[in-house]
Amino acid sequence: MIRIGTVGTNWITQQLVEAVALSKRYTLAGVYSRHQETADAFAQKNQAEKSYTDYETMLDQANLDVVYIASPNSLHFKQAMAAIDRDISIIVEKPAFSNRREMAAIMAELKQHPAVKYFEAARHVHTPNFKAISKALMALPTVQGAALTYMKYSSRYDKVLDGEQPNVFTKEFSGGALQDLGVYPIYLAIALFGQPENVAFFPTIIVTGADGKGLAMLRYGDFDVTVNFGKTSNSYALSEIYGLKETITIDSAGELTHVEERDASGQATDLSAAELANPMLPEAEDFARVLEAPDDKQNVADYQRWLQWSLTVNQVLFDLRVSANLKFPADQH
Amino acid sequence: MIRIGTVGTNWITQQLVEAVALSKRYTLAGVYSRHQETADAFAQKNQAEKSYTDYETMLDQANLDVVYIASPNSLHFKQAMAAIDRDISIIVEKPAFSNRREMAAIMAELKQHPAVKYFEAARHVHTPNFKAISKALMALPTVQGAALTYMKYSSRYDKVLDGEQPNVFTKEFSGGALQDLGVYPIYLAIALFGQPENVAFFPTIIVTGADGKGLAMLRYGDFDVTVNFGKTSNSYALSEIYGLKETITIDSAGELTHVEERDASGQATDLSAAELANPMLPEAEDFARVLEAPDDKQNVADYQRWLQWSLTVNQVLFDLRVSANLKFPADQH
Structure with a gap:
């Protein structure tokens, strides 16, 4: 043991x-x-x-x-x-x-x-549904990018609105939406598509000085992956990977609990594996x-x-913050 | 008459x-x-x-x-x-x-x-569903931006892949995805939120030299509107406007045929008006x-x-093209 x-x-x-x-x-x-x-x-x-x-x-x-x-x-x-x-x-x-x-x-x-x-x-990239997405991606005739979303209102944002500074919303604890939720779709993008050629980050800065939500662009030369994430509002939008006429849809780029492929006519095929007893198993x-x-x-x-994924994610998260001039005290040690 | x-x-x-x-x-x-x-x-x-x-x-x-x-x-x-x-x-x-x-x-x-x-x-911003969105937007406790999507595979992209140059995919005819489909969600954003403070455009350029798809960022200071559009692939994702815990969802930022509001618990209320006999009526x-x-x-x-909407849309479309260095022959006359 x-x-x-x-x-x-x-x-x-x-x-x-x-x-x-x-x-x-x-x-x-x-x-x-x-x-x-x-x-x-x-x-x-x-x-x-x-x-x-x-x-x-x-x-x-x-x-x-x-x-x-x-x-x-x-x-x-x-x-x-x-x-x-x-x-x-x-x-x-x-x-x-x-x-x-x-x-x-x-x-x-x-x-x-x-x-x-x-x-x-990074629990989600070890799941059977991640493998189902990878397999479906390999079978696409071409890849024209992806739009990944992970956005959930955090109860701790209530505290921010009440004037408090919870750890996850402070730069002192290397927090913010990019680190806390954005990391999931960015991990997914890097595990599927590798290291982007360049990146850009459009954060929405909240009263604590950290990012409450944001859009990250991962640019791969041939295509872009747009990553929409946040902790101050709720999204119900599908995440998607674009083939030619085919589209892989994912319920959420953080949860990966439901994966489908739509064919050229819009007909959906469920690619999801059985539900997990525990998402970290x-x-x-x-x-x-x-x-x-x-x-x-x-x-x-x-x-x-x-x-390699971990190294690339670390680099991309850092490059995204640099592109938006968002610094952590931990950067100065 | x-x-x-x-x-x-x-x-x-x-x-x-x-x-x-x-x-x-x-x-x-x-x-x-x-x-x-x-x-x-x-x-x-x-x-x-x-x-x-x-x-x-x-x-x-x-x-x-x-x-x-x-x-x-x-x-x-x-x-x-x-x-x-x-x-x-x-x-x-x-x-x-x-x-x-x-x-x-x-x-x-x-x-x-x-x-x-x-x-x-701009047919969609004259519809009852546009008015329903405007009204729901006014009732939100705060506005934290929007993510708007309009992406439909164009049968004329088949012709591009076959080596042809259909008008809608050429710069000579001031074409491309931004002009042809992107204009719908951009019109919607401007009709709802007014003129953005600044914009950025990430196009995917296809073989004709025009943009086949792209992401436009409209930045309003307090919040961003991200606009995802394309003619070379299909999207099934909802468009969304983010309140605090509330979210307005729209089936497509071009069609506006189905509009809902989700409350803090995720419960949906249908805000859609009756279906139109003709979307241009x-x-x-x-x-x-x-x-x-x-x-x-x-x-x-x-x-x-x-x-005013028309003037602002014209300016924003132009600024987006300038930001991506995407020029039309019509610009040189």
Whole structure:
């Protein structure tokens, strides 16, 4: 069994913990939270071996194979470095790192610790529906781009309107809509189409100074991918990939729960796989597979592909912010 | 009865002729086509008084109150000037004129002929569903922008792929996706939100040198309107206007046949008016109303509003082309 530790106790960590339990390939060896009460409650709810209020103590004492990091974005880097230093593999919630400099330092550190694996927790690109989209894309006669949308009103925007500054809406925690929701459709675009030739970003800046919504253009020379995302309003629009007369439609570029292909006449064929017991189960299983058999040829190839996606997404998110002059304090360290 | 003449014999002229017949306020006094056979067939089918193969002869002899111009875009200007010179009002298919210089010349000519009315045939912004959208927009607690889509595969793109150069896909005829389909969602945006502060255009240029599809950004300071359009692929995505938690959804930013409002919980309310007998009937009736009673206070106000929309659309289409360095031969005259 893979001994996993967790950082963070919100809904996404809860979902990951349930996914690793479903996979039956991990033991929850430790959970970390700054506050004893929160750590204990989370440990008890999920039958963890032990709870910790000091992160490095957990790394030193819990005998972990891998740590899952779902803290505010700006904290990922330091927590990831501390784990790699101790030869503990890392699963980092997307976006894993705030900028290119952080990513470069992580890659250099990984070179010093060749047994350590780094995974970015981009759950949707590990799902059967992502594979269905990839397969349908390959069968298109031509690709004329895509329009991807992921836009959900965040209850924390109510707090912003009440004058508060929740972490996910601040630059101090490397937050904003691009980092929080935009990363999903951008990950999808890069996993499907690779690295864009150039990018442009049109953010809508809210009172906290972060982007509340925005449009990102990923330009591939032959075609464009337009990415529409936001946390201050709700969208019901399909995401689409354009063939010639054929169109692949996706319910949402973040959820990927429903995928169809429309033929030239508009007739729809459902390409969706069965509903998942837990949307994070496929990534939990993919990461377990690599951790259990890191030298398996397929696992080596998959790991390298995921690493490349992560590097490209990091670069694109950074380039998008540069194009809109949107800086994080984390960029100045 | 308003004596109307027509220029062009394709589907859009046929639809206009049927709309004016339904309105019972026009007489089809003349139809013009370069070819005798085409002109005769169109005249006979629609019980026109007379057919013409010379445009100026029709203007001089048919005793017209108004002429409807649906020739290739690059020909509109000269045909419109010839009509205004003879104190004949004009209904010009959108986009009416290729650039700002043409529009400025038309406006100067109209000043010399104060009895002449100029209408741009933007059918969708005259419909009850447009009014339903406007009304729902006014009731939103805030406006956080819109994403408008109009994308339909054109059978004439088959011809382009076969090596031909159909007019609508050439710069020589001031064609391309922006002029042909993009003008609909851009008209909608300008009629709803007014003149944008600045614009950007990301076209996909096809083998003819014209844009086959593209994304236009209309930036309003507080919010953005993103406009996704094309003639080389098919979209099934909703167009949307974002309130706070509320969203107005539109089946297509060109057709406006189905309009809904979703509340904070996602519950939809249908705002659509009854289906139209002919999508051009509301504009035919609106224009007849102004031609019949040009001094009526409401008519004066409506006419001025439509004129302002037309001027702004002309400017925005031109600015979009400039931003993407997409020039027409008509720009150099």
